[in-house]
Amino acid sequence: MRCPRLLIENADLAAGQRLPAPEDRLHYATRVLRLKDGAACRVFDGRGNEYHARLETTGRRAGVFHLGERAADATTPALGITLLQGVARGDHMDLALQKAVELGVTRIRPILFERSRSAGGHKGLERRQEHWLGVIAAAAEQCGRNELPVLEQVTEPAEALAAEGSTPGKTERHLALLADEQGAALSQILASAGADARPQSASVLIGPEGGLTDAERELARQQGWQPVRTGPRTLRTETAAIAMLTLVQWALGDLDGHGPSDA
Structure with a gap:
């Protein structure tokens, strides 16, 4: 099964980071993608940075993405x-x-x-x-x-x-x-x-x-x-x-x- 990917803009992503989940992204992750506490996913910033992540839900409207290693190189088009x-x-x-x-x-x-x-x-x-x-x-x-x-x-x-x-x-x-x-x-x-x-x-x-x-x-x-x-x-x-x-x-x-x- 393909790992779900979530875009989080205006964030400086780095391996090992504990990133509080923006409310709209948490809603998308838990209500649309149906991710549960501890689920694996990927997080990217729209600027070419993408990391493995694990979702931790800390409340009904609160959660954290725990970032692991870089998951992919930048996908910048050749032309x-x-x-x-x-x-x-x-x-x-x-x-x-x-x-x-x-x-x-x-x-x-x-x-x-x-x-x-x-x-x-x-x-x-x-x-x-x-x-x-x-x-x-x-x-x-x-x-x-x-x-x-x-x-x-x-x-x-x-x-x-x-x-x-x-x-x-x-x-x-x-x-x-x-x-x-x-x-x-x-x-x-x-x-x-x-x-x-x-x-x-x-x-x-x-x-x-x-x-x-x-x-x-x-x-x-x-x-x-x-x-x-x-x-x-x-x-x-x-x-x-x-x-x-x-x-x-x-x-x-x-x-x-x-x-x-x-x-």
Whole structure:
């Protein structure tokens, strides 16, 4: 049976530590995971530190994690990938973020495109931001990742596309990819760049439900975003995120078994 993992942020974890359990984490451990007094688990801080632990319940709403030895190395992805995800409706957005965590993105920038607004994506953004943080944390607990991607605040398209694009003035080799049915295959884009131009980082841009407008697509092109097709079928926004991230991680990241030292 897989050992339960709990994220405890803002804690300086160390072997041999007696760590008082935050109330929400204790509730999750005892009510959701059904851990009993003395149960083994793992505790991680979202910054790459993860330790074996034992839960001691000292009261109905009190408990302590006794930390043992380090349980895993940092799971830092081999390639720095930023996901620019068009804000989508509830469960569509949640699934895109959840799978982005599993697929090893290092940063997530939700973008308020025109069709995000028309679908009501501009409503309750502060509350949704907190919800998304919870989705990211839960995904990390479940997939074995011990460092969390950074979740940026929701931004407007012009600012984000310029910041994350691949314009000639940038010093590092950066690949900016837009999911687009009319684009080229990723293998063609990489081949045309040449073997000596292997990207040092990548950004992946996914439109909201309904995709980008023509004006937004043209703005992306002007900022150096290269359209990439993901097959002959039209994909939902969350499926497009999964497909694009998988393609990039397979071609350049760690889905083929390579680690950071091999990249």
